[in-house]
Amino acid sequence: MELPTAPATILIVDDAPSNLAVLTEALRSEYEVRIASSGSQALRLVEESAPDLILLDILMPDMDGYEVCRRFKARAATRNIPIIFLTAKGDVADETLGLALGAVDYIVKPVSVPIVQARVRTHVELKRRGDLLETLSMRDGLTGIANRRRFNDCLNRAWRQAMRGATPLSLLMADIDCFKAYNDTYGHMAGDECLKAVAATLAGVLKRPGDLAARFGGEEFVVILEETDLAGAMHLAEAMRLAVSDLGLTHDGSCISKVVTITLGAACCVPKAGGSAENLLCLADRKLYEAKMAGRNRVLG
Ligand code: GH3
Ligand code: MG
Ligand code: MG
Ligand code: MG
Numbered sequence: 001m002e003l004p005t006a007p008a009t010i011l012i013v014d015d016a017p018s019n020l021a022v023l024t025e026a027l028r029s030e031y032e033v034r035i036a037s038s039g040s041q042a043l044r045l046v047e048e049s050a051p052d053l054i055l056l057d058i059l060m061p062d063m064d065g066y067e068v069c070r071r072f073k074a075r076a077a078t079r080n081i082p083i084i085f086l087t088a089k090g091d092v093a094d095e096t097l098g099l100a101l102g103a104v105d106y107i108v109k110p111v112s113v114p115i116v117q118a119r120v121r122t123h124v125e126l127k128r129r130g131d132l133l134e135t136l137s138m139r140d141g142l143t144g145i146a147n148r149r150r151f152n153d154c155l156n157r158a159w160r161q162a163m164r165g166a167t168p169l170s171l172l173m174a175d176i177d178c179f180k181a182y183n184d185t186y187g188h189m190a191g192d193e194c195l196k197a198v199a200a201t202l203a204g205v206l207k208r209p210g211d212l213a214a215r216f217g218g219e220e221f222v223v224i225l226e227e228t229d230l231a232g233a234m235h236l237a238e239a240m241r242l243a244v245s246d247l248g249l250t251h252d253g254s255c256i257s258k259v260v261t262i263t264l265g266a267a268c269c270v271p272k273a274g275g276s277a278e279n280l281l282c283l284a285d286r287k288l289y290e291a292k293m294a295g296r297n298r299v300l301g
Helices: 017-027 039-048 065-074 092-100 113-138 148-165 179-186 188-205 230-247 277-293
Strands: 009-013 032-036 053-056 083-087 105-108 169-176 212-217 220-226 262-269
Touching (some): 009 017, 017 032, 017 113, 032 039, 053 113, 065 083, 083 092, 083 113, 092 105, 148 169, 148 212, 148 277, 169 277, 179 188, 188 212, 230 262, 262 277
Parallel strands (some): 083 105
Antiparallel strands (some): 169 220, 169 262
């Protein structure tokens, strides 16, 4: 995975058209520039699509820049967008407040165009590196789907959400059948390719935004299904089982088939205080074990 090559997006917020014009001219050759002439317009634009960096005026009639900054920092979705204040307010107290609110930088007007360009460049670079690290920390390095860390985060969030809404939450545990024999027959590199294909297939079966397929470890995968009862979970598990065998990946060493297959365990509950997501996971794992014992290439819930 590499840093993105598309130009970064910069949102410039200033009530003075002349400032917007100068800053746009300074940045448009390197970035995709968007402009807002008020705080409320800035909030609307960012809601629609988050920029990589915001240049923010402080003195504006409808809502001052400090307040705009506070609102962006208060929300998880916009908290990580770097904000540079660009303002006529040059006192130490003003600058200290701006930085305390979470801005990454503070530039006093009248601005020097090369300085603005240099500081924007630095912060865009830092933002992109931060984004890349975040992405890498949540993805499994081999298969590219969610990793165990991301799974844990999502499971805890899904658990709380389901408890609030008193809705069912389901988990699937999937395990590739006779995979040791696959490695022994075709080699570890081929085994890795098989893992990638199975992971992509499991993720491809999921259609709803709240669903997540993750690599649990080795040749085991786990799936979170929000607002899904056991019948729905079994239905999806069966779709996954079929999708994997339909790949038709030859497995001459398999103890049960001529192609790569998976076995799945499903578990569902309506989360309650005192219960735990770990117990639900254990139940799915137990069902997986029972399905393995019952002959593999099947679903049990
Ligand atoms: P079962 O049907 O009971 O699940 O049998 P199995 O052979 O799939 O299960 P076992 O736990 O005995 O073997 C799992 C194998 O998965 C052994 C291990 O080398 C392999 N494996 C785990 N992670 C990776 C990986 O990242 N790449 C490759 N190629 N193999 C892996
Ligand atoms: Mg102003
Ligand atoms: Mg296993
Ligand atoms: Mg296995």
